[in-house]
Amino acid sequence: MKRKMYNFSAGPSYISREIMKDICLGLDDSKRSGFSMMEISHRSNIFMEIVHELQGGLRNVLDIPENYEVLFFHGGARGMFSAIPLNLFQRNEIVDYLIGGYWSNYAYREGLKYCSARSVEIIKESRNDIVSLLPVKKWDLSNKSKYVHYCHNETVEGLRAHIEDIDDIPKDKVIIADFSSSILSEPIDISKFGIVYASFQKNMGIAGTTVVIIRSNLIEKPRHDSIPSILDFSVQLKNSSLYNTPSTFSWYVSTLIIRWIRKNGGVRKIEQMNRKKAELLYNTIDQSQLYINSIDMKYRSMMNVTFRTKSTKIDEKFVEFSEKSGLLFLRGHRETKGMRASIYNSMPYEGVKALVDFMKYFEHQYFFKDISFF
Missing domain, CATH: 3.40.640.10 (Type I PLP-dependent aspartate aminotransferase-like (Major domain))
Known part of the structure; x- marks a missing residue:
């Protein structure tokens, strides 16, 4: 079975498979x-x-x-x-x-x-x-x-x-x-x-x-x-x-x-789905001991979730292994570095869930110092 891949680029962005x-x-x-x-x-x-x-x-x-x-x-x-x-x-x-x-x-x-x-x-x-x-x-x-x-x-x-x-x-x-x-x-x-x-x-x-x-x-x-x-x-x-x-x-x-x-209920329904996706990702960051987001909760974007780890070296490893897992274009902007997940309207909840699962796995490997992984 072909592995699913998700495009987290800030644009051009992911397009719903249904629309595709x-x-x-x-x-x-x-x-x-x-x-x-x-x-x-x-x-x-x-x-x-x-x-x-x-x-x-x-x-x-x-x-x-x-x-x-x-x-x-x-x-x-x-x-x-x-x-x-x-x-x-x-x-x-x-x-x-x-x-x-x-x-x-x-x-x-x-x-x-x-x-x-x-x-x-x-x-x-x-x-x-x-x-x-x-x-x-x-x-x-x-x-x-x-x-x-x-x-x-x-x-x-x-x-x-x-x-x-x-x-x-x-x-x-x-x-x-x-x-x-x-x-x-x-x-x-x-x-x-x-x-x-x-x-x-x-x-x-x-x-x-x-x-x-x-x-x-x-x-x-x-x-x-x-x-x-x-x-x-x-x-x-x-x-x-x-x-x-x-x-x-x-x-x-x-x-x-x-x-x-x-077809999917208009902009208000789309907003509800966007909040659900963003909450899942931000909760994962906030509950983590590895990932950091520096935006006040009140002003966090629903569309572009930025985060980083404790060092640029670990960030690079995150981007490298996320790409191998089918999670593409997570590298942050050249001005801000770190990582950025753009989760626009078309990004499905399962795509964000796949990212969250990888983030938890990556953090686990980091803290257990899996040499083969790092």
Whole structure:
């Protein structure tokens, strides 16, 4: 019997085997057209059905209000780090960027090119090196800023901000949120935000596309005349996100994932499963004498669980032997080292259980000093 293997990569991520079967059908012959979904024209009736299903399905599962537009772009979240300020911010406009980790810092650094971006540190580190977030009242927000940018889930550090925290941000500010690694993993009150954006390759599908959910009154003439048309929100809206040839197969896969979410009870049911998986993994870490997680329990990510052992040498052994056990891509980000298990929506509970079983076995071997193992 073939051994099961699980992909714990931060992205491109694990895809449900059920969805994978549907993807394979699309590779062969879609709707008996005689063509693969990879080769149909983005102007064809078949693809327009995909466009309508994807937009409608996303509106349904996220309960997107009518006064918001759903747009799709190339370029990933990094593309939006540039596109958003090019569309919205004046050159000398003050914009607050909340810095909670690796990706929010990248967004800030890109924003510096196009506006008077301000770095607002929201991280608090205790004496015992436990990382948490400062309360909103201690965030150094500018009285002159109209926009606030934040990242809901920091993929690298395994830190999750809470949507409820932003309720304390002054109501006159427009909140722009990067949900790349957490969209569709839990309910979102879209009306709290001016923009919610996310790249596909975590919970929405395969790499190649980014979704932008934007309040309609924010789509105006771009603030920078030099903006490429492909990044212009008004151009993409006018052309139904088809100004250029999109990543057609990426869009198709996302329709399958939206169907899978609806079939499995919607985002609230998906959230329950995600909490169950995360609790299993975090409980194993907390009850261990070998593994360490440095994120305050309140702010631990449900999507990206980071941990390490007592030395980099043991970490390397963990990664080496986990791969031999069919548990792939657990090596942590190059900035943080250690290990990282990305357990997005499609990762089944049995995949996390397989990881937990290996972690316990590895710890047992370590403490009993099994020379053949180490």
